[in-house]
Amino acid sequence: MRDERGALHFEILHALPGRLRVQIEKPIDxxxxxxxxxxxxxxxxxPRIQTLLIKYDPDVVSEDNLIVRLAAVYACEKQxxxxxxxxxxxxxxxxxxTGGMALALIxxxxxxxxxxxxxxxxxxxxxxxxxxxxxxxxGYQELQTRxxxxxxxxxxxxxxxxxxxxxxxxxxxxAWIVTFGRHLVPKAAREQVxxxxxDDCSVTLIPxxxxxxxxxxxxxxxxxxxxxxxx
Numbered sequence: 001m002r003d004e005r006g007a008l009h010f011e012i013l014h015a016l017p018g019r020l021r022v023q024i025e026k027p028i029d030x031x032x033x034x035x036x037x038x039x040x041x042x043x044x045x046x047p048r049i050q051t052l053l054i055k056y057d058p059d060v061v062s063e064d065n066l067i068v069r070l071a072a073v074y075a076c077e078k079q080x081x082x083x084x085x086x087x088x089x090x091x092x093x094x095x096x097x098t099g100g101m102a103l104a105l106i107x108x109x110x111x112x113x114x115x116x117x118x119x120x121x122x123x124x125x126x127x128x129x130x131x132x133x134x135x136x137x138x139g140y141q142e143l144q145t146r147x148x149x150x151x152x153x154x155x156x157x158x159x160x161x162x163x164x165x166x167x168x169x170x171x172x173x174x175a176w177i178v179t180f181g182r183h184l185v186p187k188a189a190r191e192q193v194x195x196x197x198x199d200d201c202s203v204t205l206i207p208x209x210x211x212x213x214x215x216x217x218x219x220x221x222x223x224x225x226x227x228x229x230x231x
Contacts (some may be wrong), residue, residue: 031045
C-alpha cells in the first residue's frame with residue numbers, strides 16, 4: 001500500500017462469514033480498539049506484517065457494516081481525513097469447463113454451416129446443448145455464491161425457443177456472449193474512498209463517488225450491447 005495524498009489504506013485480504021483478515025497501512029499500539037466494536041468476538045494483531053484477524057458474530061452485525069465500523073475506528077485512531085477501503089478478497093470470474101466447451105462447439109457449428117457440411121445438423125444440437133449447460137451452470141454458481149444470479153442468465157429462454165429452428169447458431173452465440181462476455185474483461189479489486197468526519201463522540205465515514213476505470217466501462221458496454229442484441 002502506498003501513501004496517496006495523505007490517505008490511509010484499509011485492505012480486506014480475506015473474508016468468510018464470521019471471519020475477516022485485514023491489512024492496515026500504519027501500525028497500531030493495540031487491537032483493543034477493534035475488540036470494542038459491536039459484534040466482534042475476538043481480534044488478534046500481527047505487528048510484523050500489520051494484519052488483523054477478526055472473528056465476529058454474523059447474527060449481530062453484517063460483514064459490510066462491520067468493515068465500515070472497523071475502518072472508522074482505524075481512521076479515528078490514526079486521525080486521517082481520507083481513507084481507502086479495498087476489497088482484495090473478492091475473487092474474479094473463472095469460466096468453468098462447460099463454458100469453454102460451449103464456445104468451441106459454437107465455433108465448430110459456425111464453421112460447418114459455412115462449409116455446408118453434412119454434420120452441421122449434429123453440431124447445432126451439440127452447441128445448443130453445451131450452451132444450455134454452460135448458462136445453467138453459471139447461474140447456479142452465482143446463486144450459490146451471491147444468493148442471486150445476473151439477469152443475462154435469462155438469455156437461456158431465447159436459446160430454448162430457438163431449438164428446432166434455423167437460428168440455433170446465432171441463438172447459442174448470443175446466449176454465450178450475453179452470459180459470459182462481460183466477465184472476460186479483467187475486474188480490478190473494489191475500492192471505496194471515504195471522507196473521515198470526526199464528531200464529538202464518534203467518527204462518520206462519508207463515501208466519495210468512485211471513479212470507473214476503463215475495464216469496468218468496457219464490461220458495462222459489453223453487457224449493454226449484448227442485452228440490446230438479445231432484445
